[in-house]
Amino acid sequence: MSAITAERLTRRFGELTAVDNLTFEVPSGGVVGFVGPNGSGKSTTIRVLLGLIEASDGVGTVLGEPITHPERFAHRVGALIEAPTFIGSLSAWDNLRSMAALRGISERRIHEVLEIVGLAGREKDKASTFSLGMKQRLGIAAALLPDPELLVLDEPTNGLDPAGIVEIRTLLKSLADGRRTVVVSSHLMSEIQAMADDLVVIRFGKLLYSGSLAGLMEDAVEQVIAAPEFGTDLPQLIGAIESRGWAYTSHGDLVQIELPAASSADVGRAANEAGVPLRQLTPQQDNLEDIFLRLTGGTDAELAASRGEQRTTGATS
């Protein structure tokens, strides 16, 4: 059974279509990255799926139940939507106690979730005294209270320093197992690449990709970058590359050879045979961000500008 399904899911706010005809499926178990730049409609999609706002069109299910009846799955889902929210003047314990009471969960579970997120011993401290990282962990603890089958975390690493990001990433990986699905939304591609098994990629509310991370990374362009120690050796280096029939492009004294990253030793040998000492020999593979930019065909600013132009054109025509 899929953890989440969406079919033609759409949400409009006046003339703005924040979620545009989304169709995707999130498999059960593991970490699923919900990726897109800021303002791409990730949070709106999550809110629609969790019943906080109504879809304008389309259907969806969460844990097999229709999203129009969130009461059927709410007790099996834990969520941290955008920033963690607590009453600062209450202790971590009382904040969690309030959430546990709402869900009808015993206080014993509060000890367990505090242990899981590494806040045991800090439960008497007021939430207002917590650092951002601790607040994020407290938010995850609140989401874990119902021991959810589906954990939805919206931008859980927002505002964290690198150490905090690693901490949360490790925690999330440990939370995902065969029975639990962890959906992590983020605009940080590197973060998602480091922890996700599957991906849903959206931009401007439209689906760009849905499937396994490995499947998407198959499209990654691999290349070897080489540069001669002396610029005068560039023709000999290019000659050696051409003689082996490798495709390449050159930029200044840098040569990008379209070969698997693992073939850098072959390039090194070819240069050596041609008597060209190298200053640089670097195997390179596209990361998720590179693939994402290739999928979308431009940077955020470029696309936002083109979208703005389209709207202006539409409004004036």
Place this chain on the structure above:
Amino acid sequence: MTATTLTTKTADSIASTPGLVNTIRSEWIRIWRPSFRYGGFGVLAFFSVLISYFIYSSLADPSAADGPAGPGRAPTTAADLEQAGGMIHALGSITSLAGIVVLSLWAIAAASDYDSGLIRVLVQAQPSRLRLLGGKIIALSFFTVLLSAATVLITSAVARPLARVYEVDTEPWKTDAAAEMASGFFNFLIPVLVWGLIGLMIAVLTRSSGTAIGVGIGWLLVVEGLISIWAPDITHLLPGGTLSALAAGGTADLSWASALGLTLLYGAAAACVSLFAFRNRDIVS
């Protein structure tokens, strides 16, 4: 325990649909926080003592008697105090200020969920919005009952030493004291509860505690005042006038029974508007 273990015991303890009692318990934990507790009880205790003092001191200086009297109320005389129930006579004048305090507390309780974003977590955990807001109304009502009881007790407690100082005869206070206290408590509680419901309604509609408090106080202190200039005949039917009339045990313009009926009508309308708006509007904050 490991993070990946799904605890069967915990799963068993989860009700598939959290009930109204769970919602009330959850809300109560948040309401009973120090700022709310000390703020609510402290402010009302302060007003109780201050207004009682003004009332008794104005008996000695009749020129100052207009101060604490509420809308539609005549200045207090010694004869008013020297009656059964005189020890809680000040409640009638405290009600408007208590109403503002309670309106603010209810507005903060409702709107701060939006301000802080807590509403997202609450609605995700309890998708039945009627149950969620119903639980909040019940918890806040219970808090208001405690606040009102404390106000009645403080008002009656400070009345005796003030009466001694300002030479008010307290002998009639011994007649039906319990019944008078109960009646005074009822006439104080109902208007204050309805002020709370009005605060909740404005907070749900505006989703901002600051705006809600501003609108509520602005209506009571400014708008009703302006309406009383333009259309004095209907002033006693407006929320402020009606609730004050009930707190005073009825006025020449509005009998106690009519004031009670109209007050309950205002309360029911505020609750219905709140529930309807909360149920049907998206959670976008």
